[in-house]
Amino acid sequence: xxxxCLPDALELSSIVSMSHDTPPxxxxxIHVDMDAFYASVEQRDDPALRGKPLAVxxxxxxxxxxxxxxxxxxFGVKSAMPGVTARRRCPQLLFVKPRFDVYRSVSxxxxxxxxxxxxxxxxxxxxxxxxxxxxxxxGMGSATAIAEAIRRDIRDELCLTAxxxxxxxxxxxxxxxxxxxxxxxxxxxxxxxxxxxxxLPARRFYGVGPRTAxxxxxxxxxxxADIRAQSLHFLxxxxxxxxxxxYRASRGEDYRPVRPDRxxxxxxxxxxxxxxxxxxxxxxxxxxxxxxxxWERIDRHRSLGRTVTLKxxxxxxxxxxxxxxxSPPVETRADFERLSRELLEALLPVPKGVRLxxxxxxxxxxxxxxxxxxxxxxxxxxxxxxxxxx
Amino acid sequence: MKFRVxxxxxxxxxxxxxxxxxxxxxxxxxxxxxxxxxxDRLSITGTDLEVELVGRVNLESxxxxxxxxxxxxxxxxxxxxLPDGADLEISVSxxxxxxxxxxxxxxxxxxxxxxxxxxxDSIGTHQFTLKQGQLRRLIERTGFAMAxxxxxxxxxxxxxxxxxxxxxxxxxxxxxxAICTFPGTLKDLEDTQVILPRKxxxxxxxxxxxxxxxxxxxxxxxxxxxTTTEFTFTSKLVDGKFPDYERVLPRxxxxxxxSSRTELRQAFTRTAILSNEKYRGVRLxxxxxxxxxxxxxxxxxxxxxxxxxxxxxxxxxxxxxxGYLLDVLGVLSGDEIRFSLSDPNSSALLEETDGGDSLYVVxxxxx
Numbered sequence: 167x168x169x170x171c172l173p174d175a176l177e178l179s180s181i182v183s184m185s186h187d188t189p190p191x192x193x194x195x196i197h198v199d200m201d202a203f204y205a206s207v208e209q210r211d212d213p214a215l216r217g218k219p220l221a222v223x224x225x226x227x228x229x230x231x232x233x234x235x236x237x238x239x240x241f242g243v244k245s246a247m248p249g250v251t252a253r254r255r256c257p258q259l260l261f262v263k264p265r266f267d268v269y270r271s272v273s274x275x276x277x278x279x280x281x282x283x284x285x286x287x288x289x290x291x292x293x294x295x296x297x298x299x300x301x302x303x304x305g306m307g308s309a310t311a312i313a314e315a316i317r318r319d320i321r322d323e324l325c326l327t328a329x330x331x332x333x334x335x336x337x338x339x340x341x342x343x344x345x346x347x348x349x350x351x352x353x354x355x356x357x358x359x360x361x362x363x364x365x366l367p368a369r370r371f372y373g374v375g376p377r378t379a380x381x382x383x384x385x386x387x388x389x390x391a392d393i394r395a396q397s398l399h400f401l402x403x404x405x406x407x408x409x410x411x412x413y414r415a416s417r418g419e420d421y422r423p424v425r426p427d428r429x430x431x432x433x434x435x436x437x438x439x440x441x442x443x444x445x446x447x448x449x450x451x452x453x454x455x456x457x458x459x460x461w462e463r464i465d466r467h468r469s470l471g472r473t474v475t476l477k478x479x480x481x482x483x484x485x486x487x488x489x490x491x492x493s494p495p496v497e498t499r500a501d502f503e504r505l506s507r508e509l510l511e512a513l514l515p516v517p518k519g520v521r522l523x524x525x526x527x528x529x530x531x532x533x534x535x536x537x538x539x540x541x542x543x544x545x546x547x548x549x550x551x552x553x554x555x556x
Numbered sequence: 557m558k559f560r561v562x563x564x565x566x567x568x569x570x571x572x573x574x575x576x577x578x579x580x581x582x583x584x585x586x587x588x589x590x591x592x593x594x595x596d597r598l599s600i601t602g603t604d605l606e607v608e609l610v611g612r613v614n615l616e617s618x619x620x621x622x623x624x625x626x627x628x629x630x631x632x633x634x635x636x637x638l639p640d641g642a643d644l645e646i647s648v649s650x651x652x653x654x655x656x657x658x659x660x661x662x663x664x665x666x667x668x669x670x671x672x673x674x675x676x677d678s679i680g681t682h683q684f685t686l687k688q689g690q691l692r693r694l695i696e697r698t699g700f701a702m703a704x705x706x707x708x709x710x711x712x713x714x715x716x717x718x719x720x721x722x723x724x725x726x727x728x729x730x731x732x733x734a735i736c737t738f739p740g741t742l743k744d745l746e747d748t749q750v751i752l753p754r755k756x757x758x759x760x761x762x763x764x765x766x767x768x769x770x771x772x773x774x775x776x777x778x779x780x781x782x783t784t785t786e787f788t789f790t791s792k793l794v795d796g797k798f799p800d801y802e803r804v805l806p807r808x809x810x811x812x813x814x815s816s817r818t819e820l821r822q823a824f825t826r827t828a829i830l831s832n833e834k835y836r837g838v839r840l841x842x843x844x845x846x847x848x849x850x851x852x853x854x855x856x857x858x859x860x861x862x863x864x865x866x867x868x869x870x871x872x873x874x875x876x877x878x879g880y881l882l883d884v885l886g887v888l889s890g891d892e893i894r895f896s897l898s899d900p901n902s903s904a905l906l907e908e909t910d911g912g913d914s915l916y917v918v919x920x921x922x923x
Contacts (some may be wrong), residue, residue, distance in 0.1 A: 556799035
């Protein structure tokens, strides 16, 4: 699922920073992943869609498939695939518009089910989460029993299926949840971790995308076992920051805790346009719309951030980002608007059509409740620029 | 159509014209330039529907007359990358244009000239001529104060006022205002005023390359046209009412400071480093014979400058956006400037002491 990709990418920094930690005592981690989530919800709610190849999203001119039903996957339709490609692979493919509010409410129900078995829930996206069930607060006896209970609850109450991976750390649990998908469980016990990982293709490790995989391949590294055969020094030379992580992960080690309090690192939004935008005026108008969307999110999270990033993808798919950081952080919509507009203005006039615009606020600080300023520090009023009295 | 032209004669006008067209491509034909040949006179036209630029080249020999549109960027790139002194032969047949030069040959796609949009013209009501350098000065001395994307759309441009034979350019973004007056008198012209859009202003100043040569300006109800021997530039005008700028010129300034322009500028440049990067506020503390400039930022860092100035009178403390002051000091050229202030809430006036042609009003910032 598309939305699942983002947390993985963001997580690399925390993987690297956590990898120096000392091993905790043996934990029990479950990774729960809904099966073809958006598509399954649609098929659940509309019997006419059941048993048919279905794609959520992607019907618009430049739409991308957000999720594909298993029937569609047989034809090679995948998430993140352009709608036109999907249609070519499977001419009878049905497209439905995503209903994100429905998915969000199902996600809340899902969270309620998880909460019956543990408090340590780290959501990765609407349909995916890590659970730390070491404490077994529900007295189920084993992590496998908990995983089965959760899957049963999901089936009975939500009429959806989920797959689960059960293991002693997040990395293996996540890979394991894919093993018997859909509607399956896979368990990797502490003694089996190293062998399980050794058999994995290198691509399944975090941070190993197509490019890195290709580089690994030229170095003769294809599997977890191949990674494990390398020295830390060698990995550092070739893969830089990921080396520590690869070294540990290839031995089945991953000490990252399940963090229920996961802090958001950024808030943003973007839009792909059906027609390329060419005119400065159209770009400005489009930016205002994105400002509306993103500011609404920032406002809802009551977040303060220091960096505004503008992302522009041109018609030829060249993508650029331009960022500006300010101190003190962006507090008002006017500030956010001003910075966003300045970033765009600097790119105008655009040399070629623009297919996507996005804005992100990052460098987030914990929001400060009114009146909670440090004692003794008096907040200075912001300067006021006087205006000419026409 | 068929003609010969030297690369060096074609390159400059083509580049100028391509600069107007290359940026926007709402209609395919807008990414093209229109070539029109009449005898030995070749004109090259580019437009983005808001501004239009026509460049003119006199050919050494007559060609076969005709008109056609060619991809602007590609033609300019080809022309640029041919060697100095090269000759080009451009011919059109069967919807294709062929550019030959030495052992090179390029075949370019064309679009018919009738598809090329003509910027709609209004009848000129005022005409006057000045030197390109004079026009460029009017723009350079005020252009920085134009608003960008202000909802008060009439501020997103430059106001030109003709009054009693005097031409004045004014720009403001609501926080600061810049005025530059053409020192000569333009005879036999009725009073009028226009607002030239920001983009037209920037394009026009780009074209003012030969300071000592003439440029003729024609003002119409909806358009401005600037003509030199080499090109004709047309821009739409902003339809709106510019604010009464004279109302905001400070009248009661009683604290008159005189200072070396470069020293003041350098002092502001240094203090700006430690000003709050969001508000850019600096504090000016004026007392007999000295001006202290202080900047602070949220990291509790501080910059202080102490500058000897020519001033006697009451002390005053006043804040400004240092960027606004630096913009002004950046375009002024005199050795000494005059800074007229009254109180911390009232506007300041900046000008050259030797009777310059420019005036700047900057509103203070309450820090």
